[in-house]
Amino acid sequence: MECVLLGTGGMMPMPGRPLTSVAVRTGGSVYLLDCGEGTQVPYKAQHVGMRALRMVALTHLHADHCLGLPGVLMLRSQMEEASPLTIVGPVGIERFTRNVIRDLACRITFRLDFVELDPRDSSAEPDKKSPLPTAYIDDLVTLHWLPLRHSVFCVGYRLEEHQRPGKFSIDAAQKLDIRPGPLFGRLQAGETVTLPDGRTIEPAQVCGPPRSGRHMAFCTDTAPCPNLYRVLSKVDLAFLEGMFLPEHAAEAVQKKHLAVSDSARIAERSGARETILVHLSPRYDNRQARQVDEVAGAVAPNVRRGRNGERFEIKLPD
Ligand SMILES: [Zn+2]
Ligand SMILES: [Zn+2]
Known part of the structure; x- marks a missing residue:
């Protein structure tokens, strides 16, 4: 499994800092997590592979997380015989997407399937012992979700490869x-x-017990909340919002975002093996952005800032 960090910005794309989005590649398929304004540019630049894209999951309906969807759909429509694409997101994502396609007369050449997540759905808040609800499943992966705590309905995602058969003896x-x-x-x-x-x-x-697949999580735009720990729990790799430096921690609380020290503390307690901080506030230039590493590193050694275009290979444990 490889995760390609297409961008690390929050709120608006900046020169040299595209908006936060992660493309996950496994088994010849690609899954895209969040798609803010301009995401098709780093997607193309990083050679992620448009034909292999099977699913796009959006955390919430703020522009910096969903406005890039029309561009990705149009880029994909330039391919001949593209396969169907599933779009997962908060309730309203289907209306948004279909309206844009209609109003801008976009020619989309492949079938779109939608999965809308609803905060009123009884499965949205399972009790602590129940497994996380499923948003999407195919032959390779399962996408789980839980609501987080933001100014609008926002969900955290956990993408898991299916279990592999046990070792043959x-x-x-x-x-x-x-x-x-x-x-x-x-x-x-x-x-x-x-x-x-x-x-x-x-x-x-003749085979040992089934072996676990690889797990990654993507959580952004949230105040600290118990569900974060469940989504991030013991994942191999987590992408977590780290939007504000300590001098703006009060603003993080007010706007329902995470300050870097909170992110590092939550990542550490959730048992995530490695955590990459993303969704940096556009007010920080690259020099200030380096402080993210200092602040996070002082809390937990395995938490650090992500770099635009960075690739993360998650190896099988055995
Ligand atoms: Zn955002
Ligand atoms: Zn937001």
């Missing part, structure tokens, strides 16, 4: 007199097989 297979060959592959793929002598072998007899 040649020893166990030989003890059961299974000959090396196609049967090995079928058992490893999770299939129950019948041997030439009539015995039935279950995958669990």
Whole structure:
């Protein structure tokens, strides 16, 4: 799994600092998290791959998180025979998208499917022991979500690869007199097989327990809230808002955003392995932005500022 950080800005795109957006690549597919004004520019520059894009998930309907969607759709429409695309976002995302397409007479050449998340949905606030609700699922990944705490309805996302089959044990297979060959592959793929002598072998007899896939999270535009910890819990890589330096911490509270020290503290307590801070306030120039690393690093060593265009490879644990 590779995460490409397309931009790190908040509020408005700035020269050299596109708006915060992450493209996640795994198994030949791409999933885009947030799509603010101009996102198609770094998307193209970073060679993420438009044909492979299967889903776009938006955290909330503020311009710096969704206004780039028409541009991405139009760029993708230049390809021949593009596959359908799923758009996930807060309730209202379908109306917004379809109105823009109609009013600007955009020629979109592929099918659009929508998943609208609703704060009134009973699954939006599961109790602590229930799994996180699912917004999207395909053959490779599941996208989970929970509401965060912002000036409008805003959700945090957690993208998980599916579990992988357990490790195949040649020893166990030989003890059961299974000959090396196609049967090995079928058992490893999770299939129950019948041997030439009539015995039935279950995958669990020759494979270890299922192995976890890789997990990443994307949370931005929120005040501190309990759901943040659940979305970020023990992920391999987290992208988390770190909008304000300590001198503007009061403003962070007032505008329902995170100050850098809060972000670092929350990341540390949630058990995220590595956390990248994004959605920097446009008031800070690049020199001031370096303070983000100092402030975050003083709280937790595995929390730091992201760089525009930075790529993160998440390796399988085994
Ligand atoms: Zn924002
Ligand atoms: Zn916002």
